[in-house]
Amino acid sequence: MRFLVARCRVDYVGRLTAHLPEATRVIMVKADGSVLIHADGGSYKPLNWMSPPCAIRVSPGEADGDVEIWTVENKAGETLVITIHDILHASEHDLGVDPGLVKDGVEAHLQALLAAQVERLGEGWRLVRREWPTAIGPVDLMCRDGSGLAVAVEIKRRAEIDGVEQLTRYLDLLNRDPLLAPVRGILAAQEIKPQARVLAQDRGIECVVLDYDEMRGHDDPGTRLF
């Protein structure tokens, strides 16, 4: 990885065109050729960047005071031109391969936990399968309730209006199947936005709020699904 602090101008031409006027910025060049240009603020998103894989061509500066011009191009033909006026710092570092991030608490985990604890949805409920396939995508959980009726369950970390739309499409489709119909719908989430709740009720979809910590507390590692 190369690390530069330099006064520079930047021009991106690709999915859009964008320009950065001359200022002092950080330029990171990763081993895979990707380039990040950061200012001393904002969040993790760079001001400008080029995603790998890409090639960097360095040529001498044209205008007075420009040290060099970097032309970074990727396979899609997008280009990032960095005109370097002044280099304040430059260093190179060997980092090696990163073992990567271990995550916990995402939707997949919620789904695995609820699949193992479908009785949270009602007494006598049983899981038919996770990722029940349909022509328009998989239903998160397909269950049977206490009386044997089919129930499609859509799981979200935070349920918003598009989650209701998604489940509505599934239910429309599933209810055309005489072997399944009638199919109930349940929207299960750690948090359900008011608008989503209103739309769900309007469409006869039940809402269930999941307590992630409590579900994890009842998790049995021996029967864990991943």
Place this chain on the structure above:
Amino acid sequence: MRFLVARCRVDYVGRLTAHLPEATRVIMVKADGSVLIHADGGSYKPLNWMSPPCAIRVSPGEADGDVEIWTVENKAGETLVITIHDILHASEHDLGVDPGLVKDGVEAHLQALLAAQVERLGEGWRLVRREWPTAIGPVDLMCRDGSGLAVAVEIKRRAEIDGVEQLTRYLDLLNRDPLLAPVRGILAAQEIKPQARVLAQDRGIECVVLDYDEMRGHDDPGTRLF
């Protein structure tokens, strides 16, 4: 901005929990207190980070060989704990305030161009207004076609299924207004995903592909809307 290269472990506890095993990484600390932890690969997204505003507390390492422990906490109570085992490089740089990025070619620009060139949608068409207000949000363009019928136009850079859902909700609402009904719907985009096109046709919504470069070529700077 501070720049570090160090062997470190990282633990994030917040909206989820995540852990990075010990490895050599880049740690950037910006002036606003935000922290980015980058590996020598991936795209612009860091392996782990903390968004501003946040406070950094440095304490001595506990285990053998750990130099120091950084505890970064933000207002929401999320924490990032960086256990630094070895510092390979450290430097600090004064960057100043960045003038910021100038963009071109985003949806707002498409909307302005199409508003000035509604005849692209059909002969004799005229614009009623941009951002036509409704109870569920603004319709991008409200037009009248050659025969005087109302047309709601939804503009996207890339139209996907949720764009069709959005326009459908607008049309449902608008068609309840006897002063407007019947209202036609048009989905206009630089690129329309096949699924979006199928769903749109199924609902009687017309699709129009916009050529941004050609539209910009016909743009008259004198009448430009922004």
Place this chain on the structure above:
DNA sequence: TTATCAATCTCGCAA
């Protein structure tokens, strides 16, 4: 401050 929506989204998975 909150809600909504776009994004050079990125990232991961599956067909």
Place this chain on the structure above:
DNA sequence: TTGCGAGGTTGATAA
């Protein structure tokens, strides 16, 4: 490769 959905989404704008 492409499509699709999630994201610690982030970022901008309007209410």
